[in-house]
Amino acid sequence: MQAAAKHFPAKKDAVPEGDSSQPGAEMPPGMATARQYTADEMWQMLNKSPLFMTELDETGEDGGENVALEALKALAYEGTRAENAASFREQGNENARLKRWKDAREFYDRALGALKLPQKTADPKEREEDPEHDLAEKDFVELDEEEEARKEKEHEEASLVNRALCNLELKNHGSCNRDCAAALKINPLNVKAYYRSGMANFHLDKLPAASWSCDLGLKIDPTNKSLLLLSEKIQKRRDQIEKAEREQREREEKAHREKQTLALALKGRNIATRSTTTAPPQLEDAVVQLEDPTDAASTLSFPCLLLYPLHNQTDFIKSFAEDESVGQHLEYIFPLPWDEDEQYMPEKVECYIETKTGGLVKAGKKMALLRILNTGKVEIVDSLLRINVVPSARAQEWVDNFKKIKAAAK
Template identity: 55%
Template sequence: MATDKDLETLLDERMKLQDHERTQDSQTQNADKVAASAPLPPGMQKNQDTTTEDLWKELNRTPLFMTSLDETGDGESGENVALEALKALAYEGTRAEVAQNFREQGTELVRTEKRYPEARDYYTKALDALKRPPLPPDPEQGPQVVEIDEEAEERKERAIEEACLVNRALCNLEMTNYYAEENYGSCNRDCAAALRLNPRNVKAWYRAASACLALDKIPEALDACQSGLKYDSHNAALKKLTTKIENRQAHLAEMDRVRRERHERQRLEQATLRLALKNRNVLTRKTDRPPEMPEAKIALEDPVDASSNLSFPVIILYPVHAQTDFIKEFREDESLTDHLSYIFPLPWDEKKEYSLSTVECFMETVESGLIKAGKKLSLLKLLGSGKLEVVDGLVRISVVPKDQTAQWIEDFKKRRGKQ
């Protein structure tokens, strides 16, 4: 059992431990204050005073961290110094070396990723690099003596130019989703430029032929294939393309033959129809605003036989009640009775005013008058009288109840200014 002395000893030790912990906490806080008040290195101090937005802007002006092209100025001429320095690296060396660098980048994009638009841009940069004048010597580096074999350098440049033209032609050939005709034209121009440098470039002949085929320029496509085969008579790709072009040529020829035959058939049918109408003394006239009825037309039973049965589209008018019926094929040997017998009774005729015995039929004459059309006469008898005409290929017949005929005729004359 603990004595009073033991309890006092324990309490004294606990108090000492608490004092020690408080001392350590105080020292830690003082150290933090001292560290916070200590001056930072100049670079870190500058970042500490910069907002997050300004820091991101600054990083975007550094080529390594760029997410967009920033060319705002910080140098004497107002350009982004770091960016311009990085750009300059791409143009270090001779024209051939610079062009070759761009060519290799374009080729890598084609070979590995099929990124034809970006590859085309690199080939264009390579071709532009071959056209730029030599860089002037750097005055800071002093005079430099560099011996260059100009003939060898020129051969190298021509080889790079030829390759870039042919490869850019490939890019244009593959980029057919948009502006296809423009791309095929660019392909042909690049192939032509490459062939001026080297007429033996079979790839250029092949790609030129492919572009011409895509544009259906068959003679030019065949000529390009034959020209390529002169230099490589066993080239499998050119032979296969030649067969494809010949098949297309045969297909286009067949389409042209069918088109010409169809046109000749239409011409013959129209001439036969005119002869049939003339032989039957049927007058016709066209207006500036014909009705839109592409399937309804005057037609012969045999389109190339003027003596075969002739049919007309006919519109039956019920002017008193503002109603109509349409007969697509009214044969010349049929009468109004033949058709009215199945048209009557009319679904809207509540008063039963329309029947074969209670109606009269009228047709307008060439002089804008009226003629009574016999219901039992054939259509040809009516149209061949020389008094009527078919306007815009459509025969019009008005059907009026007998007890309203007089009033309707009077109204018709008033509309025509006959009274």
């Protein structure tokens, strides 16, 4: 029999529920202490509770351990190793389906870690010695060891393969390979492990290893679409590499042939060359070259530096052909913008080239360059022809000074 409900008339000054703005309103006893905190402080306190927290905060109110959170964490390990691993594995799968690869990997880490924890098993001696037998029944579980071991291996294999997927998506290819190798030790027929290992090696450009994994996987499952697609990618990449290597060899062989042809052309013309440094001057694409790099008899040309030693100025001629004369180039170079006294005009200058022995040879302005170079007296130094240009009126002065400098240097 139920007691009849009693109804009491409302007080005239009663405040509607939830309205604390009226004077004299009383808060529930459990909330009375909340008045001493601001809204921000209350929010921080709530966020320490696992039921309200919006982000993981493992510290308590006083900065120590968050007891409530640790208690909830401990609940995750209340079952057997296999049960704990299964729970974490499923959470990892949920995150993987949402492509939250880092979170998924963490749950697979926990699943694998749970399998390494000590197992709670029934111990008859402990039960007999435990005065609280009911408590012992709750703390210990009777297990079928063979079935439990089978479940643990199943969860370990699946967690390793799934963690390999996470590492593959996160581009941790080395970790992906290690997870696949560990899974294959458990089950050498795991096709997913072969595929993911093959993909990791493919991204690392380790094609032999990728092909090995792919081939083993296809032996187990010859119609696997993912492995067949990977096999095509490996072959395509292998073809690309072989093509690039072949083209590189062809370029190197061509350069070698052209170098030999140029050396033959210089030797045939009795033109001496010399290198003084392993780092030649930067001349962009200006080089000693043949008009036809494969024909030693074609026209030879040289980069040339015109020096004006009395005024510390220079001009650069990118290509000075062997059948051209110095005068032909001076015609378009002169007058010089800095030559206010007009000392440098084609008919007012003389040209000199330093010899191999440190002397000077006068270069006729109408003489073809080849006739100057094949005398055997001058040489091309560091792939660059150097010609000194001085006003005729001061030529002897400069020559005498040049000799003095050379003599002092000996």
